[in-house]
Amino acid sequence: MxxxxxxxxxxxxxxxxxxxxxxxxxxxxxxxxxxxxxxxxxxxxxPTGSLKHRLARSLFLYALCNGKVTKNTTVVEASSGSTAVSEAYFARMIGVPFIAVMPRSTAKSKIRQIEFFGGRCHFVDCATQMHDEAIKVANELNGCFMDQFTYAERATDWRGxxxxxxxxxxxxxxxxxxxxxxxxxxxxxxxxxxxxxxxxxxxxxxxxxxxxxxxxxxxxxxxxxxxxxxxxxxxxxxxxxxxxxxxxxxxxxxxxxxxxxxxxxxxxxxxxxxxxxxxxxxxxxxxxxxxxxxxxxxxxxxxxxxxxxxxxxxxxxxxxxxxxxxxxxxxxxxxxxxxxxxxxxxx
Missing domain, CATH: 3.40.50.1100 (Rossmann fold)
Structure with missing residues (x-):
């Protein structure tokens, strides 16, 4: 199933x-x-307005094929905005919850787009806090920390x-x-x-x-x-x-x-x-x-x-x-x- x-x-x-x-x-x-x-x-x-659309697609496919995202998984990402917008789009597409951990200073238009696609924003004071806070949120929800900063280079097929x-x-x-x-x-x-x-x-x-x-x-x-x-x-x-x-x-x-x-x-x-x-x-x-x-x-x-x-x-x-x-x-x-x-x- x-x-x-x-x-x-x-x-x-x-x-x-x-x-x-x-x-x-x-x-x-x-x-x-x-x-x-x-x-x-x-x-x-x-469709989500940035280069990060390609990355978000690759990250979701990578997580799905590696068994990290299932029907009831909450997806969490640390992002200053654009990746989070794109991941919110794909999360809504496959029907899973999405939370973006981001600095409070993130452009308001990006926050609105994340929420438009059904995502939720979790704010930190500084970009240096995003990674650890995203891990904490994912662990609390038994979710999947997508971790773009680790998996971006391996989720994309660089040969073509x-x-x-x-x-x-x-x-x-x-x-x-x-x-x-x-x-x-x-x-x-x-x-x-x-x-x-x-x-x-x-x-x-x-x-x-x-x-x-x-x-x-x-x-x-x-x-x-x-x-x-x-x-x-x-x-x-x-x-x-x-x-x-x-x-x-x-x-x-x-x-x-x-x-x-x-x-x-x-x-x-x-x-x-x-x-x-x-x-x-x-x-x-x-x-x-x-x-x-x-x-x-x-x-x-x-x-x-x-x-x-x-x-x-x-x-x-x-x-x-x-x-x-x-x-x-x-x-x-x-x-x-x-x-x-x-x-x-x-x-």
Whole structure:
């Protein structure tokens, strides 16, 4: 009886995947970059509005196939928002309760979306408290802690099966420079960067993987020092990326290089991007694109041509009261105008 429920749950998730189209690859036009093309893979068009839709699907399938989620299991996740939104969607789909453990500072629009999909939010004061609190909540309810930060890199089939890396390279096939010079990705769990890095090596592409990291995250320092025990006293101000501890899914060895990006640069870049494409993107997209533009600047200085690809992780409509509020930005981030001026002058 339980086996038939699991089969039915997997069938529902698979059917949802079959109904979904691939996400668009947007080419940025009108930049001052001769011979260098920049592309954004727009993950905001998933049913739950972010890149994390792919991860949540994989995590649910992984948990179901490993016997961790059954008909009466409460699913618990530690998340700053987007993964929780997507997991709430899949939990409702298969009919199990869902609880998101998240910081109180999480964007209100994400909280509303989690509740819309039938999930419940359990708040902590700081991102550093999420993991332990999620374990506690799951144990109290005899539930399943989905633990995206541990299982993200292993739940996704990095060799293909329409993962995000395969999708990017397939969509690039008809472009002037079909094999990207560099793919740029920020790390939240580290699962997407691991998938992309592994896929590049598996297929033998001459492509570099650059991972960008925001302030108040230990990923960059851990990459440089190879110290998996690093911790920080506070969480990232760029929702969805950066962590105060080194997570199990963060894989150093598939990354070619990393850079640290100031939060003011990330915010400035999404404001600059809105003027280029007429759409708002989340702050993690700003971190990604700032990294792309640094690569482009270096390529141009060396006289190189080619393509660079990154991700639009989610829509900026979720952050109207934070990253798109001048008052909030001035208070929590600082002056972003110098970075906007740099972007306008250079690109």
């Amino acid at each position: 339980m086996a038939s429920w699991v089969t039915e749950a997997i069938g529902k998730i698979s059917a949802d995947y079959q109904r979904s189209a691939d996400t668009h690859l947007i080419k940025l036009e009108g930049l001052k970059l001769k011979g260098i093309d920049i592309y954004l893979k727009d993950e905001s068009t998933h 099966n329409n993962n995000i890396a395969e999708s990017i390279f397939r969509q690039m096939e008809a472009e002037p420079n079909p094999v990207p010079h560099t793919v740029v990705m920020s790390a939240g769990t580290g699962g997407t960067s691991a998938t992309i890095g592994r896929y590049i090596r598996y297929k033998g592409f001459d492509t570099q993987l650059l991972v960008v990291d925001p302030e108040n995250s230990v990923f960059y320092d851990s990459y440089v020092t190879r110290d998996a025990g690093l911790t920080a006293s506070m969480g990232s101000r760029i929702e969805g990326i950066g962590r105060p501890q080194v997570e199990a899914s963060f894989q150093w060895d598939v990354i070619d290089t990393m850079i640290k990006v100031e939060d003011a640069a990330s915010i400035a870049t999404i404001l600059w991007l809105e003027q280029k494409i007429g759409r708002k993107a989340g702050a993690s997209t700003g971190t990604n694109l700032w990294g792309v533009l640094q690569v482009a600047k270096e390529m141009q200085a060396r006289g190189e041509t080619g393509s660079i690809v990154t991700l639009m992780c989610d829509s900026g409509e979720r952050y109207l009261d934070t990253y798109y509020s001048p008052v909030w930005v001035k208070k929590h981030i600082g002056d972003v105008q110098p970075y906007i001026d740099q972007l306008d002058a250079r690109f």
